[in-house]
Amino acid sequence: MQYVSPVREPLVTSGKTYHDVTQDICYQVEAAPNIRWMGALGVALIGLAIFFYSVYRTLWYGIGEWGLNKTIGWAWDITNFVWWVGIGHAGTLISAVLLLFRQKWRSSINRAAEAMTIFAVICAAMFPVLHMGRPWLAFYVFPLQNTLGSLWANFNSPLLWDVFAISTYFTVSLVFWYTGLVPDFATIRDRAKGKIAKVSYSLLSMGWTGSAKHWSRYETVSLILAGVSTPLVLSVHTIVSMDFATSVVPGWHTTIFPPYFVAGAIFSGFAMVLTLMLITRVVFRLEDYITLEHIALMNKIMMVTGSIVGVAYITEFFIAWYSQVEYEQYCFINRATGPYWWAYASMMTCNVISPQMVWFRRIRYSILMTFILSIIVNIGMWFERFVIIVSSLHRDYLPSSWAMFSPTIIDVGVYVGTIGLFFTLFLLFAKFFPVINMAEVKTILKYTVNDGPTYGGSNNGSRTPAGNHAAPATYSTPGIPASAPVNYDKQND
Amino acid sequence: MTSPAALATPVAPATDSATHSATKRFALGIFDDEDVLLHAIDNIRGAGVKIYDVFSPYPVHGIDDALGIERSRLPIAAFFYGMCGLAFALWLQIYTLGFDWPMIIGGKPHIALPAFIPVSFELTVFFTCHGMVITFYTISKLYPRIKTPVLDVRSTDDKFVMAIELDEHSSQLPKLTQLLRENGASEVNQKEMTKF
Numbered sequence: 149m150q151y152v153s154p155v156r157e158p159l160v161t162s163g164k165t166y167h168d169v170t171q172d173i174c175y176q177v178e179a180a181p182n183i184r185w186m187g188a189l190g191v192a193l194i195g196l197a198i199f200f201y202s203v204y205r206t207l208w209y210g211i212g213e214w215g216l217n218k219t220i221g222w223a224w225d226i227t228n229f230v231w232w233v234g235i236g237h238a239g240t241l242i243s244a245v246l247l248l249f250r251q252k253w254r255s256s257i258n259r260a261a262e263a264m265t266i267f268a269v270i271c272a273a274m275f276p277v278l279h280m281g282r283p284w285l286a287f288y289v290f291p292l293q294n295t296l297g298s299l300w301a302n303f304n305s306p307l308l309w310d311v312f313a314i315s316t317y318f319t320v321s322l323v324f325w326y327t328g329l330v331p332d333f334a335t336i337r338d339r340a341k342g343k344i345a346k347v348s349y350s351l352l353s354m355g356w357t358g359s360a361k362h363w364s365r366y367e368t369v370s371l372i373l374a375g376v377s378t379p380l381v382l383s384v385h386t387i388v389s390m391d392f393a394t395s396v397v398p399g400w401h402t403t404i405f406p407p408y409f410v411a412g413a414i415f416s417g418f419a420m421v422l423t424l425m426l427i428t429r430v431v432f433r434l435e436d437y438i439t440l441e442h443i444a445l446m447n448k449i450m451m452v453t454g455s456i457v458g459v460a461y462i463t464e465f466f467i468a469w470y471s472q473v474e475y476e477q478y479c480f481i482n483r484a485t486g487p488y489w490w491a492y493a494s495m496m497t498c499n500v501i502s503p504q505m506v507w508f509r510r511i512r513y514s515i516l517m518t519f520i521l522s523i524i525v526n527i528g529m530w531f532e533r534f535v536i537i538v539s540s541l542h543r544d545y546l547p548s549s550w551a552m553f554s555p556t557i558i559d560v561g562v563y564v565g566t567i568g569l570f571f572t573l574f575l576l577f578a579k580f581f582p583v584i585n586m587a588e589v590k591t592i593l594k595y596t597v598n599d600g601p602t603y604g605g606s607n608n609g610s611r612t613p614a615g616n617h618a619a620p621a622t623y624s625t626p627g628i629p630a631s632a633p634v635n636y637d638k639q640n641d
Numbered sequence: 642m643t644s645p646a647a648l649a650t651p652v653a654p655a656t657d658s659a660t661h662s663a664t665k666r667f668a669l670g671i672f673d674d675e676d677v678l679l680h681a682i683d684n685i686r687g688a689g690v691k692i693y694d695v696f697s698p699y700p701v702h703g704i705d706d707a708l709g710i711e712r713s714r715l716p717i718a719a720f721f722y723g724m725c726g727l728a729f730a731l732w733l734q735i736y737t738l739g740f741d742w743p744m745i746i747g748g749k750p751h752i753a754l755p756a757f758i759p760v761s762f763e764l765t766v767f768f769t770c771h772g773m774v775i776t777f778y779t780i781s782k783l784y785p786r787i788k789t790p791v792l793d794v795r796s797t798d799d800k801f802v803m804a805i806e807l808d809e810h811s812s813q814l815p816k817l818t819q820l821l822r823e824n825g826a827s828e829v830n831q832k833e834m835t836k837f
Contacts, residue, residue, distance in 0.1 A: 166698060166799035291733060300737035304746045309759040316763040320770045327774060330783070331797070335698070338794040347787055354783040358796050360708055362781050363700040368713040369777045373770060376723075380766045387759050590699040590799075594675070 157441040159253050159592055164436060166590050170335055173582045173589075176432045177336055178345075181579055184431055189575045195568015202561030203278065211281050213558040219551035220541045224559045225275040226391075227533040228566065231416065232272035233314070233388055234409075234529065237381055238417025239265025240321060243328075244377035247370070253445055255588040256437040259332075260428060261421050262325040263581070267573040268420070269318045271566040276310075278562065306390040313387040317380060324373045327366070330356045331587040385413045392536065398479040399540030402467070408460035415453035415499070416529035422446050422522040424574065426515060428583060437584050444512045450525065454503030457532075461500060479540055487552060488539045491531050498528020666807040667693060668814055669793055669830045670821035671800050675701045678801045681824035682707040685803070688820060693804040696796035719773040726768025730761040792832050807831070 164172070181189075205213050216223055239261040246254040277283045289311045291301040301308050333353035340346040356362065389409035392400035422443065429438040468480040483492045502524045511517045543550045577583075672678040678701065686692060692708060695701075705712070738744065739752040749756065778784065796802040803826070805817055811831060818829045 170698075170798045291737060298742050300742055302744075302746055303734045303738055303760055304749060304753055304756040306759075309763070312760045312763040312767075316767040316770075320766060323770060323774050327777075331699075334789070335797040337789065338791060338797045350787055350789055351785040353789065354778065355786045355789045356783060356797075357789065357791055358696040358698060360695040360697065360701075360704050361710055362783070363697065364705045364710050365713045365715060365777055365781055367700050368715045369773060372716060372719050372773060376719075376766045376769050379762075383759065383762055383766075390759075587699040591702075 157439070159256070159439070159441070160437055160589060161439055162436045164593060166593065169586055169589050169593065170339070172434070172437070173332075173584050173586050174336055174339055176578070177580060177582060178339070182431075185575065185579060188431075189572065192568050192571035192575055195565060196572045197568070198561050199565025199569050202558050202565050203274075205558050206278055206562065207281075207283070211279065213556060214562075215553055215555045215559050217551055217553070219544075219549050220538060220553040222541065223538055223553050224534075224555050224563060225279045227530065227537050228563050229272050229275035230388055230409075230533045230537075231530050232268045232275075232566065232570075234385065234413035234416045234533075235420045235526075236265040236268035236272065236317075236321075236417065237385060237410070237413035238421045239263070239268075240317075240377050240381040241414050241417065242421070243324060244374040244381065247374040248378060252592045253442055255592050256434075256584050257421065257425060257442060257446075258588070259325075259328065259581075259585040260424060260578075260583050262321060262328070263574065263577045263583075264417075264420060264424060265321050266318070266325060267570050267577075268417075269314065269321065270573065271570050273314060273318070274562075274566055274569075306387060306394050309387045310391060313384045317384045320373070320377060320380060324370075324377060327369060327373070328585055328588075329581060330354055331358065331366070332582040332585065334358065335586055336582065382410055385410045392540075397540050397544055398473070398475040399483070399536065402464060404460055404463060404467070408457065408464075411453045411456035411460065412499075412529060412532060415450060415457050415503070416526055418446050418450040418453065419522040419525035419529070422450070422518055423526065426519045426522070428578060432578070432583060434584065437589065440513050440515075443515065443518055447506045447512045447518060447521075450522075451503045451506040454499060454525070458500035458503075461496065475545060478543070482543055483535055483539045486539065486543070488535065488542070491535050491539065495528055495531040495535050498524045499532060502528065664833055664835045666809075666811055667792060667804045667832045667834065668807055668811075668817045668821070669832050670803040670805070670817075670824075670826035671793065671795070671828045671830065672803065672825060673800065673827050674825075675801060677825040678803070679703055679707050681803065681821070681826065684824050685805075685820060690805060690817065690820065693806040696792065696802040696804065698797055698799060698801075701801070715773055715777060718776050719769050722772030722776075723765045723769035725772070726765040727761055729768070730764035731757065733764075734760060790834050792834060793830070804832075 160169075214223070214225065216225075239258075242254050242261040243258045243265075246258075277286055280286060289301065289308065291303075293300065330353055333349050334356035337346065337349035337353045340349055386406040386409070389405035393402060393405040395401060425438050425446075426443070429435055465480050468476045471477075483489075502521055505511045505517070505521060511521070538553050542552060670681070672681065675697070678695070678697075682692065682695065682704070686707075686709070695704060695708060697704070704710075734757045735752050738746075743751040745751070746753075791797070792804055793800065793802045803821070807813060807817075814831060821829045
């Protein structure tokens with residue numbers, strides 16, 4: 149079936165059996181909420197309260213509650229929007245791109261990462277909607293005829309592309325995530341004891357039975373969803389970058405933006421996945437499923453994308469000089485040495501220098517260092533967006549209009565509030581939904597538990613019609629090392 | 642774990658003819674391992690026994706071929722939905738900006754196709770994904786329901802359950818039990834199920 153090199157580290161440790169997987173993952177769903185979870189939810193709910201208060205102030209008194217001015221018409225709102233959307237991208241990368249590349253280690257992190265995507269996109273969507281000032285008119289963004297005439301939406305505008313990109317991204321991610329959840333809901337349903345749990349998980353599991361035909365279609369659906377999600381995730385941040393790149397503002401009007409934004413998005417997203425996973429594995433005792441190997445692999449992706457981002461920063465600077473455009477040159481000099489030098493310095497330190505630490509094996513495998521790095525990267529990526537947006541806007545072509553930006557408490561409140569919203573949603577997800585894709589972890593279990601392929605059968609899963617499956621030498625179950633020799637000569641996918 | 646019996650009707654003599662009865666009887670072979678299962682499927686089908694279905698906690702690779710399940714045509718459907726999405730997106734943009742209310746935006750032509758690429762792409766993906774997923778749930782008859790007919794609840798946990806349909810009097814059961822046991826089934830049960 150699958151050939152796994154003996155030098156590969158096992159993806160699931162402690163010799164788990166199928167039943168152990170079910171027990172371990174269902175435990176947090178079935179057990180009463182523990183004190184740490186309730187404490188965390190309490191903190192998240194405080195954040196949510198801050199969110200509601202800040203949104204109330206924004207909507208009741210208007211956008212004047214924010215620190216925006218005539219020169220800097222976009223500041224924290226769009227910074228936060230891009231930051232959140234970027235964070236979401238790692239979830240799709242793990243669930244779609246790594247699926248296409250057959251990276252089996254994604255199995256134990258994809259569920260939580262996809263949940264992170266969905267919640268991050270929800271948080272992101274708050275900012276453009278709130279910035280409208282009158283969110284009840286949000287339907288104006290859709291191509292509906294104007295009530296006064298037959299004026300339609302402007303399909304030439306990147307902001308409208310964003311509407312289509314974000315809504316497609318959100319719904320596709322949601323459907324992808326939910327379809328993956330259905331078999332796991334069925335597992336919980338079949339174990340449920342309480343009446344409410346039984347009925348709720350029955351409704352959620354859509355009558356899933358695990359029939360071979362259903363699994364066959366499920367696999368097809370997953371593969372195609374992964375196939376369409378891969379270009380989708382790239383397109384989303386490309387379009388987000390075009391919000392800037394198609395304008396004429398120095399510092400924004402650059403062709404490097406789409407790949408640079410996508411790399412930055414994956415970079416910050418993996419940092420957030422690491423932050424969440426390091427907490428989740430401890431709170432729910434999932435150390436056997438999210439191993440140090442997983443953390444090291446994610447660190448490597450963070451390092452690669454971080455390096456791409458670093459190269460992009462330097463390229464931008466070089467091109468500004470090379471282009472001989474004085475506005476562009478001034479913009480970049482001003483970023484590094486002007487009044488916002490501290491934001492630029494934070495961005496450079498957090499995003500270019502800190503991920504290079506991961507070259508050291510010690511740091512890559514250190515939980516504490518990884519956690520610190522992941523937080524630093526998220527801070528750095530927030531500063532990156534702040535630098536791009538505010539430092540480009542605050543001094544453009546007309547020196548008489550130059551201004552500085554300072555956020556109000558409401559600006560801070562909305563931002564901190566969305567973090568509260570995000571963690572509230574994530575904690576509720578972690579309590580009521582299986583945080584690890586049980587069905588998918590079970591598929592890799594047999595080939596990973598005992599440092600390689602230990603299954604007793606010589607069945608190589610040849611994709612030919614019935615009749616040629618060789619008889620297994622011994623009947624082995626996962627977790628019990630089989631005595632039969634491993635068949636290395638036939639390697640199938 | 643609730644008793645599987647709670648979901649099934651008690652054993653009762655069939656009143657209707659076998660073809661019209663809503664009740665079906667099954668011999669259930671319980672397997673612990675996917676390779677044993679695949680081997681058993683080959684042998685049992687080879688012995689001329691029709692397998693009703695196999696329930697597993699995760700997708701077993703190679704089971705489609707072993708059971709003779711045809712390759713799903715969902716990719717064709719997905720392509721079709723994608724094309725519908727693309728056509729709709731192009732129609733929407735060309736009709737609204739080119740014909741219904743033409744406007745010059747940024748000095749570009751009314752029908753500025755390069756500017757239409759992003760929305761066309763997004764709608765293609767949107768239609769592909771949602772069309773395919775809706776089709777998947779519809780043809781698989783998956784919809785929210787209160788009770789799910791599960792033949793053996795362990796099939797969503799750690800067991801592979803092979804269901805073979807029996808006739809009214811379960812006359813093949815002894816023979817099937819032997820066949821399943823010989824092929825590595827750890828237990829063989831009989832089960833009746835209404836509305837399946």
